[in-house]
Amino acid sequence: MKYSELNGNVKRVYAKIRMLDDYHWDIHKDKIIGYHRKSEFPIRIRVVESKEEAEKLSEQKDGPGIDIAVLPDANTFYIKNGTFILSERFLKATLMDINDHIIWGGFRVIERDGKLVQEDLYEYLGGPLVRHLKSNMMNGQDYVFWQFYKCEKCGKFVDIESLPEHMAKHGINVAEKDNEKYEVFELNFIEGGVFNKFGEEVPQNKFAPEAQAFIRDMIGEQKSGK
Numbered sequence: 001m002k003y004s005e006l007n008g009n010v011k012r013v014y015a016k017i018r019m020l021d022d023y024h025w026d027i028h029k030d031k032i033i034g035y036h037r038k039s040e041f042p043i044r045i046r047v048v049e050s051k052e053e054a055e056k057l058s059e060q061k062d063g064p065g066i067d068i069a070v071l072p073d074a075n076t077f078y079i080k081n082g083t084f085i086l087s088e089r090f091l092k093a094t095l096m097d098i099n100d101h102i103i104w105g106g107f108r109v110i111e112r113d114g115k116l117v118q119e120d121l122y123e124y125l126g127g128p129l130v131r132h133l134k135s136n137m138m139n140g141q142d143y144v145f146w147q148f149y150k151c152e153k154c155g156k157f158v159d160i161e162s163l164p165e166h167m168a169k170h171g172i173n174v175a176e177k178d179n180e181k182y183e184v185f186e187l188n189f190i191e192g193g194v195f196n197k198f199g200e201e202v203p204q205n206k207f208a209p210e211a212q213a214f215i216r217d218m219i220g221e222q223k224s225g226k
């Protein structure tokens, strides 16, 4: 199929999102499939005529990833059966929001074809995304995501920057590790606290002293900067 033969609605929707280089796009006759570049997480975008059609589509899922049904009207935005049903004009911003919620969560080094390669782990934080959309929270302004490592020696969470120093105190050299898996927490500047992906606050006593100082710096700084 040639690009010129595509349905006009598909072309119009595609033209609105093709500059988002966090994704690459496959364009089909009736849908656009995006892959988040770093994580390969798929996003299926279907152009529909009505809410009824969108809701019907929301009942079927083609596998992991995010489904979006795009409507031609001006003021629709809701989530049904995990599918985003939204007006064309909200699509680009929503894809940018989704990108903000796919977070690097660790790595492992594996042997493949006689070489050592790093595999990266990413996490899609769908629960926080919905909460942030509902309360109009902006990444970098109202919250940031941060990686924390649960120390196998003392059981406390350590922020990623403080990890080498923290592990050194236990006599562990992080350079010897071939994998690390982090918990991604939200530093919420509005609430002044740290939250896990389920929206539960993580109390300060769960963090190592270095991480507590880091959180105080981050949250205190943001508050006084406002």
Ligand SMILES: [Zn+2]
Residues within 6 Å of the ligand: 151, 152, 153, 154, 155, 156, 166, 170, 208
């Ligand atoms: Zn420790």
